Amino acid sequence: MRPIILAAFTLAAAPLLVLGGCEKKVEAPADTGVCYFIGHVKKTEAPGGLKFNVIARDQPDIEHCAVQLYNLRRSMLGTGTAGEVTEGAYQGSFMQATNGEVRYSQHYEGPYFPFLVKAPDDRLVTPGSVVEDDTQGDGPQQQVAVPKDLPKLSQDKK
Numbered sequence: 001m002r003p004i005i006l007a008a009f010t011l012a013a014a015p016l017l018v019l020g021g022c023e024k025k026v027e028a029p030a031d032t033g034v035c036y037f038i039g040h041v042k043k044t045e046a047p048g049g050l051k052f053n054v055i056a057r058d059q060p061d062i063e064h065c066a067v068q069l070y071n072l073r074r075s076m077l078g079t080g081t082a083g084e085v086t087e088g089a090y091q092g093s094f095m096q097a098t099n100g101e102v103r104y105s106q107h108y109e110g111p112y113f114p115f116l117v118k119a120p121d122d123r124l125v126t127p128g129s130v131v132e133d134d135t136q137g138d139g140p141q142q143q144v145a146v147p148k149d150l151p152k153l154s155q156d157k158k
Contacts, residue, residue: 026050026108028089033058035065037072038087038094050108052089065090066102066116067124067151073097074154101127123150 026048029036035056043049056068069088076082077099085096096103096112102124103112116124123146 024048028052028092028094028108030092032091033060034090035059035068036089037069038089055088059090062090062093062095062104063116064151066095066097066104067153069095069097070102070116070124071154073099119146121146123153125150 029052034054036052037055039051039053040049041051045051055072056065059065059068065088069086072088073082073086076086085098088095088097092106094105094108094112095115096105100118101114102116104115105112114127117127119125119129125146
């Protein structure tokens with residue numbers, strides 16, 4: 001009798017598993033050159049509870065949008081409104097900014113990969129371009145040449 005009950009539960013659970021795979025995935029707006037901040041609202045206000053707010057237009061590439069999102073995060077930290085991550089989107093891709101990096105993904109659900117990291121001079125650079133100082137003092141110090149055409153952070157304008 002137990003195999004019959006197990007079979008009945010299996011048949012009852014199968015449609016739930018199939019419907020779970022049909023859940024609509026979040027898609028970022030694909031507008032050219034527009035950088036978005038993703039706000040979390042009630043699901044009745046926006047599909048999926050996510051609202052895409054424009055933070056910058058005419059951004060030439062995702063790096064400039066990432067800097068805009070990072071600057072927005074710094075402003076939100078100053079007002080105490082930033083969470084653990086600040087989420088954004090650019091031309092169909094998603095980003096998450098933290099205090100030390102901006103991560104990138106093709107899907108809102110992830111996985112997110114390091115895209116730009118905070119360098120010792122407080123600029124955002126690609127992950128591999130920063131050489132850490134020798135903290136032990138037993139080797140030569142190395143300086144990293146920072147390219148002049150990097151996007152500017154909000155504190156660079158001061």
